[in-house]
Amino acid sequence: xxxxxxxxxxxxxxxxxxxxxxxxxxxxxxxxxxxxxxxxxxxxxxxxxxxxxxxxxxxxxxxxxxxxxxxxxxxxxxxxxxxxxxxxxxxxxxxxxxxxxxxxxxxxxxxxxxxxxxxxxxxxxxxxxxxxxxxxxxxxxxxxxxxxxxxxxxxxxxxxxxxxxxxxxxxxxxxxxxxxxxxxxxxxxxxxxxxxxxxxxxxxxxxxxxxxxxxxxxxxxxxxxxxxxxxxxxxxx
Amino acid sequence: xxxxxxxxxxxxxxxxxxxxxxxxxxxxxxxxxxxxxxxxxxxxxxxxxxxxxxxxxxxxxxxxxxxxxxxxxxxxxxxxxxxxxxxxxxxxxxxxxxxxxxxxxxxxxxxxxxxxxxxxxxxxxxxxxxxxxxxxxxxxxxxxxxxxxxxxxxxxxxxxxxxxxxxxxxxxxxxxxxxxxxxxxxxxxxxxxxxxxxxxxxxxxxxxxxxxxxxxxxxxxxxxxxxxxxxxxxxxxxxxxxxxxxxxx
Numbered sequence: 001x002x003x004x005x006x007x008x009x010x011x012x013x014x015x016x017x018x019x020x021x022x023x024x025x026x027x028x029x030x031x032x033x034x035x036x037x038x039x040x041x042x043x044x045x046x047x048x049x050x051x052x053x054x055x056x057x058x059x060x061x062x063x064x065x066x067x068x069x070x071x072x073x074x075x076x077x078x079x080x081x082x083x084x085x086x087x088x089x090x091x092x093x094x095x096x097x098x099x100x101x102x103x104x105x106x107x108x109x110x111x112x113x114x115x116x117x118x119x120x121x122x123x124x125x126x127x128x129x130x131x132x133x134x135x136x137x138x139x140x141x142x143x144x145x146x147x148x149x150x151x152x153x154x155x156x157x158x159x160x161x162x163x164x165x166x167x168x169x170x171x172x173x174x175x176x177x178x179x180x181x182x183x184x185x186x187x188x189x190x191x192x193x194x195x196x197x198x199x200x201x202x203x204x205x206x207x208x209x210x211x212x213x214x215x216x217x218x219x220x221x222x223x224x225x226x227x228x229x230x231x232x233x234x235x236x237x
Numbered sequence: 238x239x240x241x242x243x244x245x246x247x248x249x250x251x252x253x254x255x256x257x258x259x260x261x262x263x264x265x266x267x268x269x270x271x272x273x274x275x276x277x278x279x280x281x282x283x284x285x286x287x288x289x290x291x292x293x294x295x296x297x298x299x300x301x302x303x304x305x306x307x308x309x310x311x312x313x314x315x316x317x318x319x320x321x322x323x324x325x326x327x328x329x330x331x332x333x334x335x336x337x338x339x340x341x342x343x344x345x346x347x348x349x350x351x352x353x354x355x356x357x358x359x360x361x362x363x364x365x366x367x368x369x370x371x372x373x374x375x376x377x378x379x380x381x382x383x384x385x386x387x388x389x390x391x392x393x394x395x396x397x398x399x400x401x402x403x404x405x406x407x408x409x410x411x412x413x414x415x416x417x418x419x420x421x422x423x424x425x426x427x428x429x430x431x432x433x434x435x436x437x438x439x440x441x442x443x444x445x446x447x448x449x450x451x452x453x454x455x456x457x458x459x460x461x462x463x464x465x466x467x468x469x470x471x472x473x474x475x476x477x478x479x480x481x482x483x484x485x486x
Binding site for chain 2: 114164166167169170171188191192193195228
C-alpha cells in the first residue's frame with residue numbers, strides 16, 4: 001500500500017482537523033496504511049506542525065509553503081511531490097472510518113480498467129452527479145449515467161477519492177482558482193474523457209469546520225471560472 | 238508585424254483524391270484573391286490531380302513526385318521545401334475553404350501573440366487537444382483540453398491539420414518521412430512536448446472537412462503499422478484517444 005498509494009492532504013488553518021484525519025488513517029488502515037503527504041499553506045501561528053507536533057511526525061512528508069497559495073496550487077504540488085501510481089485526496093476535515101475501507105476502494109479502482117478516479121461518499125452526501133451545459137448554464141444535477149456493483153459512473157464527485165496520479169497530473173487544478181476549483185476541475189475532466197465514479201458503499205466522515213477567517217463565498221473566483229468556460233451560471237440541478 | 242496573403246503559401250499533399258483536391262483549390266481561389274498554392278501529389282499517374290483537373294492545376298505549383306505513395310510525411314516536407322514565402326498554411330486535400338476561415342483574423346492573431354502554429358477548427362473537429370504521458374511514459378494520452386485561453390484563442394498541444402505557421406519553423410520541425418500515415422499526433426508531440434513550440438487554435442475560424450472516401454485511398458490511410466512505428470519511436474506502448482479507446486503499438 002505504501003509504495004502504491006499516497007494520501008494527499010492540503011490543509012490551511014485547521015490543524016486539529018488535519019491531525020484527526022492523520023490519526024484516522026493510522027487507526028483504520030493499520031499496517032496497510034498509505035504514504036501520507038501533507039501540504040500546509042497556513043500562517044505560521046496556525047500551522048499543523050505548531051499545534052499538533054505529534055501528528056506532524058506521523059506523516060511521511062510535511063511541506064510548509066508561503067501563506068495561502070490556494071487549494072489548486074497546493075494540490076498540484078502534492079501531485080508532483082510523490083511518485084506512487086495512485087493518490088487519495090480528501091479535504092482536511094474528512095475522516096477515514098470503518099466505512100471507508102480504503103484498501104478495498106483502491107482495489108476497485110485497480111479492478112475496473114476503465115476507471116480513472118473513484119470517489120467514496122462524503123458523509124451522507126457526495127452522491128454521483130452529472131454535468132452538462134445548456135444555454136450557457138452549467139448544470140450539475142444528481143445522477144449517474146451507469147450503475148453496477150455499487151459503482152455509479154458519473155462526471156462529478158466529492159473531494160474524497162482515489163485516482164491515478166498521472167491522470168490528475170494531466171488535468172491538474174487551475175492555480176488561479178483558490179476556491180471554486182472543484183467544478184472547474186471536474187468539468188475539464190469530463191471534457192478530457194476522464195472516467196469518474198463513486199463507490200456508493202464506501203464513505204469518509206465529513207464534519208465541516210470553518211477555520212479562523214474562513215471565507216466560504218469568494219465570488220471573484222466563481223467569476224473567473226465562469227468566464228473561462230463561457231458560462232453565465234452554475235446550478236446544482 | 239502584419240501578415241498579408243502574398244506572404245502565405247497554401248500547402249496541400251494529395252493522393253488519389255483528385256476531385257477533392259480540385260474542390261479545395263477552387264475553394265481557396267474563390268474566397269482569396271490570387272493565392273499561392275503548392276500541391277504535392279504522390280499518386281498513380283492516372284489518378285493525379287494534374288491529369289484529372291489540368292485547368293485547376295494551372296493555378297497551382299504542382300509537384301508530381303516520381304515515386305508512388307511516399308507518404309504524408311515526405312509529401313508535406315516537399316511542399317514546405319518548395320514554398321518561398323515567409324508563412325505556410327497547411328491543408329488536407331479534403332478540406333474546403335469557406336468565408337468562415339476568417340484568414341484575416343488568423344493572421345492578426347498569429348502576428349499579435351506568441352504562437353508558432355495556429356490551427357483552425359475543421360467542422361466539428363479540430364478542437365484544442367492536449368498530449369500527456371501516462372503509465373511512466375509508456376502510454377500517450379490525447380485528450381480535449383487547453384493550457385490557457387484568450388477569447389477564442391486557445392493554447393494547446395495539438396491542432397487540426399489546417400494551420401498557419403512560419404515556413405522556417407515547419408521546415409526545421411518537419412514530418413517524419415518514415416510515417417506514411419498516422420503522422421499527425423507524432424508531428425504535434427514533437428512540436429509541443431519536445432520542441433516546446435507554442436500551438437494554438439483559433440476556435441472561431443473554420444475550414445470545412447468534407448471527407449472523401451475514394452476507392453484507391455482507404456487502403457493507404459488505414460495502415461496501423463505506421464501508428465505503431467510512431468508510438469515506438471517515442472517509447473510508448475499504447476495510445477489513449479479522446480474517446481477513451483486504447484490502441485497498442
